[in-house]
Amino acid sequence: MKKLGSFMSVATATAVTLASLLSASGTALAEDSIKIGEINHYKRMAAFAGPYKNGIELGLAEINSAGGVLGKQLEFIYRDDQGKPGEAVKIAEELVSRDGVAMITGTILSNVGLAISSFAAEKKVVYLASEPLADGLVWESGNDYTFRLRASTYMQASMLAEAAAKTDAVKYATIAPNYAYGKDAVAAFKKALTALRPDVEFVTEQWPGVFKIDAGAEVQALERAKPDAIYNVTFGSDLAKFVREGTTRGLFEGRNVYGLLTGEPEYLEPLADEAPEGWTVTGYPWYDFVDGPNKVFVDAYTEMFDESPKIGSLVGYMTAQSIAAALTRAGSTDMESIRTAFIGLEVDTPVGNIVYREQDHQSTMGAFVGTTTVSDGKGKMIDWSYKDGASYLPSDEEVAKLRNPE
Amino acid sequence: MNTQQADSVLKVTGLSKSFGGLQAVSNLNFDVRRGELLALIGPNGAGKSTCFNMLMGQLKATQGDVFLRGEKITGMKPRKIWRKGVGRTFQITGTYQSMTVIENVQMALISHHKKLFSIRPYATRLYRTEAMQLLELVGMSAQAERACAILAYGDLKRLELAIALSHSPSLLLMDEPTAGMAPKERINLMQLTADIVEERDISVLFTEHDMDVVFAHAHRIMVLNRGELIANGTVEEIRSDPMVQEVYLGGGSVFANESSHA
């Protein structure tokens, strides 16, 4: 009897929790609207996907209060893919065939982006890869139906290489997570830097497992190579551990350090007063804008969500803007029209005018490059400037070769 | 092939086993002759099971050899020795709990007919008649379709016998065939075994605690003490052997004692 009692209580508790969870989060969709399928790793990468989703919501609120697109409201359907490419493809199928979305967007992880991109080409569905950075998305694995918004690994690495080339450092060490993004980022940096400075030498390459860094050992290994400068690609919890060990052991003293994405609030903010100082990084200095469209966006975002924007917020906002612009240009929700509309599409965004290039469907969104510092117990970027993405892309011939080998 | 070998089914020469420093079995020499029921007795820890495990290949002998009808089988794997026509039952039964009674027998028949890697037929439909005949032989046909897991212990022992007979062995090794059974059941099972082996011309080597069973059925008896063979003879000879008396009395046990070890 006692057992039955405890069983019943477990059953009731479970049922009640399930019911409340499910009813709370179900959302009804308006009938007369244009739907966009948004696939992301809302749980697995909640810290990144959350601000991104907020960015989209801000964009949507503005677009819809101004009358929507093509006379209809614009609406996003958000779906969680658990960070699994196969799952993402399944959801993409459902969004297209059951929910009747006009096009698909989303993802942060490059491999999920690549999976959706391949699906998009096969099923002739337009896909705007908003956040994934992999160069392959628009080059080696590029296709007619895939477009990409954010400045790619190659572009951001080139910006850092440009800054590095101006110093007299010769011996470089790299540290990057042991997966495709890390490898791409190191390869791009090496390529860009050696093109500018043939005399540089790479003395060691460290490859910690992603989110499994053994920071003490990595710092010792880097120190052992005695580099003049270090190029860092680690991020998230790896970055925090690397910075802490590196600072404690004096690795960064007297060395130039270049950090890809390190200046993005997603990575810099958690470090608080332990943020590294004097690193040259790409990032997003939202706190520093005084006027102009950047400031307008930051204010609107802060007001709507009562929190400061991340780079993801900006990308999300620009995703909504880009899609609205493409739909308007297409004049219909016909897939081919949307696809054609995206080619050469110009969008007016907080960071300025961007173009979805004809040759590779990469947008010309750039990145902010600056130096890190700590003020008021927070990591910040100073002496920053916005670098237009268009200037950091390979020549058209090279791009053509990458997209169509032979 | 000389006449002596033709008469001997199993020949054991100089068989020894030591575990570390402990000599479990030393220098055993004996024959199992065709058609006989040979009992191996001795107090607990005398080395009977060790001896059996060496004969059947479960244990490696430190020294000595075992010949089956003249062929050396020392060091062979149990399954190879089985294929040469030696059946075995265990002190603690090891049937397949997830199968029915008849499937247990069918399994042995499938193995005997070398159909183990076949994936086409339904196993339950193979050799059913043969399996049923074996079950009838041991008086288990009524329980053929029951799950093995719910059988009474005595029935398990019978089933094991049926399994051991499935490949028509010429020699049966039975380790404590009646252990854990009621006294009446023991006599019945041993009588059944004796009848079957006589009819089928099978030689049997068995160990047994129950001296009533041994004296009632064995043709010949060997006595093992501390790993050594101390006596070997007919029932009468063993009964009257003073050394055997000594061992058993000294070991705190008497012939009549129906000890309850399982």
Place this chain on the structure above:
Amino acid sequence: MGLFVAQLLTGLANAATLFLVASGLSLIFGVTRIVNFSHGSFYMLGAFVGYSLMQVLPGAIGFWSSVILSGLIVGVIGVIVEVLVLRPVYKAPELFQLVATFGVILVIQDLALMIWGAEDVLGPRAPGLKGIVRFMGEPIPKYDLALIAITPFVLFGLWYLLTKTRVGVLVRAATQDREMVAALGVNQSWLFTGVFFLGAALAGLGGAIQLPKGGADLLMDFNILAAIFVVVVIGGMGSLPGAYIAAVLISVLNVFGVAYIPQSTLVLMFVVMAVVLTIRPYGLLGREEVAGEHGQVGEPEKPIKPASGRARIVVGLLLLGLVCLPLLDSHFVLILATDIIIFCLFAASLHFLLGLGGLVSFGHAAYFGGGAYVAALLVTHANAPMELAFLMAPIGAGFAAVIIGWLCLRLTGVYFAMLTLALAQLLWSLVFQWDEFTGGDDGLVDIWPSAWLSEATTYFFFTVIIGVGGILLLRHVAHSPFGYALRASRDSNRQAEATGIDTKKIQWMAFTFAGAMAGVSGALFVFSKGSVFPNELEIAKSFDGIIVVFLGGVKTLSGGVVGAASLELVKDYLTRFEYWRLALGLLIIFVVIVAPHGIVGSIRRGYERLFSRSTTRVDGESS
């Protein structure tokens, strides 16, 4: 020389957390025989709780009391988990409890997200231990030295507790013989609860004590899981000194690996584990397992029968329903059904090993992903037509299974499971690392079926034929002499060997067959998705398979398929909601508690109970 010593010290400091967490896992396994997947979650909770406490408790005293308090709090959480979730299912078939612990992982993930938010938090530094000391010019963080000093005390404390106190004696006795402890009149359930408290507390302590070296984030539960299992296995399951030696070995080797072979970070510990298990099959200080201790203990399964006429009609009707799905005119239903059939075939192939063979493989995704990769590689590099690539997938997966099976089958029980995991992980890291050939984690894309199959409807029919055909084939083989020989080898290895069955060879062939069938499902997968990534041969994928086999019912023939279909459907529905992990985790725990014999097993039992009750009543009336 200075650098060498400094590196050694780094390794020793890293070993501290690893040892604390792994020793808890080892204790829990040793006494309760539960493979606690949620141990990483206790570690994560320790970090978050420690972080929160350190925000309020100031100074060095505050810091260290926070560390200890986190251990105690997480220990209490462990007790809650044990009492609410595990106690009801101790009687279930062995390893079933791991499904419940999997549910706990999901629940804790969402709860932690609700409480602490999505952002990583940086751990506070230990007051008074922020700086470095120099050894022969090399900087050594003071906190590293503290960690190195603390660990032996913990080890000694545990040793004292386990050898010098009555509780410890009981715990050790339970590790060796659980029945005996029960016979001594000790309340076993409180002993288990106590061990869970200690194990969880150690994990929590590990989480809190590493804060100054890093922080807390929501991925750390899974990130440490593989490493602690490796440590426990290398050390020998249940051995605390073994866990310490293994933690030091792994950590120190890792430091030198980082310095001299930087690319080795992914595979190193799995290579070490494979090597150790090859030389010492039960780990460094582990004892040989008593045969039959794992896999199929408890009540034996019911005898199986070829499907009756009625069952055939039911299956036929279900199939007919499946074939009629396209009439619904919903493209997505077809896609979902395709996915489910593929997963069902994968689960069925694992069930063949796990259920019929009693061979608990923790690395079955290697053959699923392996098959998918064989097909994808042939398409990408050899431009092979889809039909040929599809055919080669099971052959390639089977080939991998032949080799891995040969290596693993020398071991039994949990060690077998762990070696399959290690080797699967090696295969994963090969695929992950060798990007010129396999595309690394960017995977292989544009692997679409031939034109005649490119329509979703035709591919669905293709999946029905191959997938359902594969499931039926597995089922048929279960009834064949080979399937029987496999069960015989599991039920009584001794009896099987004594009646002419080469059990190792039977198991090896079964391993290969199951691998090849998983390869078929992998091939179906890759052509339905058009791409494949390393996560298809990851640990998580293997665990998915194990979960559904147990959830469906390991001791029933259809358990794998039913479990897979149910979970896949439920997941498809639940992931549409925000806190789906919490909901799914609670649902899994709920099913585990109400249906401790799996879905199919428990339904059958309920049915039989009803049936037998009615017959006894009839008997009673007639007599």
